Amino acid sequence: MVGSGGVASAGAPRRRVTVVPDGPILIEGPVELALPNGQTMHSDRFAVAVCQCRRSKLYPLCDASHRRRVRSGNPDGAGG
Numbered sequence: 001m002v003g004s005g006g007v008a009s010a011g012a013p014r015r016r017v018t019v020v021p022d023g024p025i026l027i028e029g030p031v032e033l034a035l036p037n038g039q040t041m042h043s044d045r046f047a048v049a050v051c052q053c054r055r056s057k058l059y060p061l062c063d064a065s066h067r068r069r070v071r072s073g074n075p076d077g078a079g080g
Helices: none
Strands: 017-019 025-028 031-034 040-043 047-050
Touching: 031 047
Parallel strands: none
Antiparallel strands: 017 025, 025 047, 031 040
8 A cells, every 4th residue: 555755555665667568567676576486586777677478588577579570471571
């Protein structure tokens, strides 16, 4: 729960979380991510991009894999 002055009731400052359409979830840092396997990941960066597409080789962090799209048709890019 968030109290007045932008500080959560537990004393921690609020973090802005931005959901990017067809992109990552951006979280203002520093952050601690709790992973499904029980481990935690810490980042002191000013912002962390968390993968939504699950294509990232750095999952749960985003590596911009969501930008690579598979094109249908000729693999060399030529039309036809």
